Amino acid sequence: MKKNLFILITSFLFCLSMSGCSINKKSEVNNKKSLLVSFTVLEDIVRNIVGEEFEVSSITKPGMEVHGYQTTPSDLKRGAKAILFIDNGFGFELWAEKFVSNLEVERVTIANNLDPIFINEDAYKGKPNPHAWISPKRGKVYIDILLKELSSLQPDKSQIFQSNANKYKNKLNKIDEDFSLFINSLEKSEKFLVSCEGAFSYLTNDYGMNEAYLWPINAESQITPKRMARVINLVKENNVPAVFCESTVNSESQLTVARESGAVFGGNLFVDSLSDKDGPASSYLDLLTHNLNLIKKAFRPSTKN
Secondary structure (H helix, E strand, O other): OHHHHHHHHHHHHHHHHHHHHHHHHHHHHHOOOEEEEOOHHHHHHHHHHHOOOOEEEEOOOOOOOOOOOOOOHHHHHHHHHOOEEEEOOOOOOOOHHHHHHOOOOEEEEHHHHOOOOEOOOHHHOOOEOOOHHHOHHHHHHHHHHHHHHHHHHOHHHHHHHHHHHHHHHHHHHHHHHHHHHHHHOOOHHHOEEEEEEOOOHHHHHHOOOEEEEEEOOOOOOOOOHHHHHHHHHHHHHOOOOEEEEEOOOOOHHHHHHHHHHOOEEEEEEOOOOOOOOOOOOOOHHHHHHHHHHHHHHHHOOOOOO
């Protein structure tokens, strides 16, 4: 009886010890400092720079439209635990100012260190276009800005961040080169990127293309018959081979443009949000590669990805 009792107590203490180890390990993970970012693309860029040194999470989830997102009490709880909030700026996150005003957290806004391209029509005329990351060339600027800010936040980890950033930029350089080579292979009349939202201004500017769209900045804009006709005529007159929409908005209007103009509907490009992990754009690099491959395929149907 005493022997059985001894075995029982020993087993209990062993289990308690193992449980304690698990709790301690979990505690170590949870003690990692938290960085909160506004959207999934930025989350991925930040994570590639900091590696395992911080816990990085996004307010918005994959597939979400970011502009008009409504923050929740759980977002505020996460914000209260974070040591830094990182957002894009240029009016991209319409909710960010109010969100941060309810928190005591340091903030880094990428747009504070970016040269903007301005919207040239509608109610948004004169305001900066926020979608700079869509150009691989500007994506490298995002990395430089974040590397500086994060190294300042954690100086003892700056060499780790620098090494991570260099490797990441090398991968981005390859996408930049591939896109440049493809665009340079197109005839002048083919260098039109027609989309639903005017989210590609930085891409078209950086690679010598022309941009056309159904609305300038967000999916809530009304598509007037005049604008629809203007885009259809532009596609016809310039023999634009394909038109595109974005993954977070309804593509029905652009399908109409394709039917009326005779162009191919090239598919949905990713802009404001990554896809889920099983989708074609589960990382920033995948997003850029997916967009490039979709444009290649639509403009040159014989081109293999």
